[in-house]
Amino acid sequence: MLTSHFMPKLLTGACMLGSVLLIGNACAATSINLSYNGAPDPEKNAVHVFATNLKELVEEKTNDAIKLQLFPNSMLGGEEERMEQTMNTPMLNIASFAGVSPLADEIFVSAIPFLFEDFDAARTFFDEGDYWLALSDTLQDRAGIDMLAVVEEGGFLAFTNSERPISHPDDFKGLRFRAMDPSQVALYESFGASGTPIPWTETYMALRTGVANGQMNPPMYIALASLYEVQDYLTLANIQYSDQFLVGNSAMIAGWDDELRSAFMEAVNEANQNAREANESQVDSRIAYLEEQGMEVIRPSEEDLEAFRTVGQPAYLAWLAERGIGQNWIDMALEDADMGEFND
Known part of the structure; x- marks a missing residue:
């Protein structure tokens, strides 16, 4: 159930309706904020590694139609504050359970202990399962937020x-x-x-x-x-399974044309696959x-x-x-x- 703190505010103006492309002369901005927890240190923060790779891939695949501005270390606020911003402005956020659960408490079901034998089992669960599809639809319906990727942050607990x-x-x-x-x-x-x-x-x-x-x-x-x-x-x-969640403002994403949206999602999927491979390759050495x-x-x-x-x-x-x-x-x-x- 949504708390009053998270109730969406009325979006006004063409810019707030989602597209970061040209919508009149006043809305030519192509920059999107991406916020997340942790230091901007590739040795200490797997989420930062994902975010920097995502930035590169999004800008490459959209021919700079979309540019990401990274805000690590919770620079844009705490978990709930950043999720509220994602609901009400065109932005991206990498949230933990603390950010998503006030909007969709059902996300805790994905953290049932000893649910997965290995990485393949966990990835199949999130990539192909009915539960995760239903959870993503619920988050979009309740909060106007798209669930874009499940980001590994260091393997199994x-x-x-x-x-x-x-x-x-x-x-x-x-x-x-x-x-x-x-x-x-x-x-x-x-x-x-x-x-x-x-x-x-x-x-x-x-x-x-x-x-x-x-x-x-x-x-x-x-x-x-x-x-x-x-x-x-x-x-x-x-x-x-240790994970966080890449989410984005639904109106923003819906406002892109099919080609731009496809290029963006291709970048998201590639960055996520790169992060998975890098994370799994380091488990034994850690x-x-x-x-x-x-x-x-x-x-x-x-x-x-x-x-x-x-x-x-x-x-x-x-x-x-x-x-x-x-x-x-x-x-x-x-x-x-x-x-x-x-x-x-």
């Missing part, structure tokens, strides 16, 4: 902790974990641990001082935040780096992974139900995940 190797849900008992949101609290509690929401900026110190024993993130973020200095064990359990820094890497057996799924998924599904998300959304997603996982 892994568990880390400073107390003992974790290879099975029973190994969590008695531990304290940093949680990103209430859904992670529910997951940890299902394993017999406790979870406390702690901001990312405070996570290193919380782990260092023992406020929390562990956390979960992709290997890329574990390395970039130097969490290996305060965490001894890394469990590769493919918990959740894990190897963490091993070199002294972390013990645990690779759970198939039996143990199934135990994680059996215990953890029901807790997350119960959390979704508490948020009032309909069972039809969950059923669609679970069916699509089976399609992605087993359609080899």
Whole structure:
């Protein structure tokens, strides 16, 4: 359900109706803002790598009819503020769950833990599944925002902790974990641990001082935040697919002619494929780096992974139900995940 903070404002004037091409003398601007989180550092921010590649490809494929202006580090505002701007002005944004969920809470269904066996399964889910198509249509209908791409930001989440190797849900008992949101609290509690929401900026110190024993993130973020200095064990359990979402103002995109829109989407798809290939190619080297820094890497057996799924998924599904998300959304997603996982 939309909050009042996110209710669309009435768009006025030809420029606000979408086209960045010539619409009268007053609307000749060809520049579109692209906002996103994180530093403009290719070594530290996979989303920035995607954004810079997208800029190059859009300008190349549209013959500079569209030029992107990049605004990293949340320069245009926080998650909700940037989504409101995307609703009401011709712009693009790379949003996290925090940006999309106030408009389409059903997006949390895509983060059901242990849903995907590997990258191929996750990509099939988002590229071909009925759930994601329905979610995209819902976002457009409610907010006037097009879902353009699912952007990988570092692989699958892994568990880390400073107390003992974790290879099975029973190994969590008695531990304290940093949680990103209430859904992670529910997951940890299902394993017999406790979870406390702690901001990312405070996570290193919380782990260092023992406020929390562990956390979960992709290997890329574990390395970039130097969490290996305060965490001894890394469990590769493919918990959740780590992603953000490229979105754009629907009226803007609808206002382009077919040729321009096709060229733009070709650039989006190519940039996304490039990002996927680059991300997957670095997963093993990132894990190897963490091993070199002294972390013990645990690779759970198939039996143990199934135990994680059996215990953890029901807790997350119960959390979704508490948020009032309909069972039809969950059923669609679970069916699509089976399609992605087993359609080899």
